[in-house]
Amino acid sequence: VRGGGIMVMDPLLISSPVAAIATASSILVGILALRIVQVVGTIQGDRRRSSSNNNDDIAASSSPSSSSSSSTHPPRRANTMVVLGSGGHTTEMMRLLGELDSARYGPVCYVVADSDTTSIPRLAEYVRDYEEKIRVGNDGGRRRSSRWEGRRPAVQQQRDDDDDGKGDDDANEACAKVYRLPRAREVGQSYPSSVLTTLRSFLRTFILLCRVRPELILANGPGTCVPVIYSAFLLRLLPFLPQLLYPSSSEPRSSSCCRVVFVESLCRVRTLSLSGRLVYPVVDRFVVHWPGLRRDYPLAEVCDVFVPS
Numbered sequence: 185v186r187g188g189g190i191m192v193m194d195p196l197l198i199s200s201p202v203a204a205i206a207t208a209s210s211i212l213v214g215i216l217a218l219r220i221v222q223v224v225g226t227i228q229g230d231r232r233r234s235s236s237n238n239n240d241d242i243a244a245s246s247s248p249s250s251s252s253s254s255s256t257h258p259p260r261r262a263n264t265m266v267v268l269g270s271g272g273h274t275t276e277m278m279r280l281l282g283e284l285d286s287a288r289y290g291p292v293c294y295v296v297a298d299s300d301t302t303s304i305p306r307l308a309e310y311v312r313d314y315e316e317k318i319r320v321g322n323d324g325g326r327r328r329s330s331r332w333e334g335r336r337p338a339v340q341q342q343r344d345d346d347d348d349g350k351g352d353d354d355a356n357e358a359c360a361k362v363y364r365l366p367r368a369r370e371v372g373q374s375y376p377s378s379v380l381t382t383l384r385s386f387l388r389t390f391i392l393l394c395r396v397r398p399e400l401i402l403a404n405g406p407g408t409c410v411p412v413i414y415s416a417f418l419l420r421l422l423p424f425l426p427q428l429l430y431p432s433s434s435e436p437r438s439s440s441c442c443r444v445v446f447v448e449s450l451c452r453v454r455t456l457s458l459s460g461r462l463v464y465p466v467v468d469r470f471v472v473h474w475p476g477l478r479r480d481y482p483l484a485e486v487c488d489v490f491v492p493s
């Protein structure tokens with residue numbers, strides 16, 4: 185409408201695009217919410233059935249490679265990502281890895297916090313000592329194979345933002361890749377300031393999982409595992425994202441979604457860790473070592489084979 189040289193815009197013309205965007209956003213949020221409910225319901229339903237069966241082979245039944253196969257066809261190996269944490273977390277994870285069959289779980293890659301300077305050297309030393317014992321050992325003149333074959337971490341650690349996704353020059357095929365990620369929250373960091381660092385950590389972690397595409401994630405409590413596990417959960421909600429973001433990725437592809445096994449620390453006797461409470465609803469298997477924890481967390485499974493006394 186023009187009057188006296190002044191153009192007056194119809195409010196309906198202005199509000200229509202805004203209303204359309206708001207409506208589309210509401211629909212997308214509703215679809216995502218329904219998808220979250222569906223996926224969480226599926227995860228927890230599987231955990232209820234698994235918990236009632238009291239299956240000892242926790243990692244095996246959660247892995248995509250655990251499906252039944254004929255004796256003439258060995259099971260397909262599951263691309264495995266292991267989250268390491270400083271201190272006792274790494275010690276427990278080393279014992280856990282020692283229980284996993286390398287013929288079924290591999291290749292293995294490691295994820296550590298970028299400020300963690302001890303986990304990888306400790307793991308490398310542990311593997312080196314173990315393989316030395318195997319090398320000098322002799323069972324009836326036959327050399328024993330090591331379950332750590334292919335799991336020794338590369339000497340030069342790979343950062344998560346390497347564009348080519350390849351290992352370093354001195355890392356050969358016998359070494360497992362190592363990826364470093366920023367911590368979501370440093371020890372002593374204030375909670376308000378940790379919001380931005382958490383978002384940054386989650387974004388970097390999500391991009392890493394889209395590129396590596398693990399089929400099995402093993403974690404046992406460090407704070408670094410929370411962004412990793414929730415990134416895996418987001419990929420389960422939106423499974424098309426890895427192919428969309430990295431269509432030419434050279435990493436192994438799988439039609440299966442990533443399974444997550446969380447093993448609570450042995451020292452958690454009466455309560456779960458903060459990481460455990462955060463990831464409890466969304467992991468495929470949640471393992472504790474003390475039966476008393478099942479009273480408050482009925483979907484947890486009690487198993488002590490990973491961390492023998």
